[in-house]
Amino acid sequence: MIRPLLISLVLLLTLPACDTNEDQNLFFEQSTFLPENFTRTDEDGAVVEEDPDDWRVAPAFVNQVEVRPVFPNPVARNGLVTITVQDTFGDAFTGGLRVTGFSDADRVVTLASDQGPDFYTLTFNPTLLRLSGGEEARLYRVRVFDARSRIVTYGDILVR
Secondary structure (H helix, E strand, O other): OOHHHHHHHHHHHHHHHHHHHHHHHHHHHHHHHOOOOOOOOOOOOOOOOOOOOOOOOOOHOOOEEEEEEEEEEEOOOOOOOEEEEEEEOOOOOOOOEEEEEOOOOOOEEEEEEEOOEEEEEEEHHHHHHHOOOOOEEEEEEEEEEOOOOOOEEEEEEEEE
């Protein structure tokens, strides 16, 4: 009698974790897709036009963090952009956050990092992504990871 009850309890506690891991893996996979569209923001970070795919919170961090979309977006090649992440309860991350992106040369580039705690401000120059120096505008996908390499959010930046 106790054994079936114990097995049921273990399954009830572990199955939601499986769903979260699967959802987290799917979210990571989606973050590897080519950029399409972007959330347009002004110099102060106000959202002017939203892309529903950008700056969502990863399943592992839902209800634990808040993400403010990158701003300004679009950005001049020689400008600075900022992403802010708030750790709502102060315990979602240990070891800080880092932002990465794929450069024109298809290399992963670390763009910024912040040790926090609680409120993370990740500011970087998009020149680190745009190595070719061409005049045409281009979209880049950037991703935010915690110190354990779990994806937190991702979004697209238009560099002019």
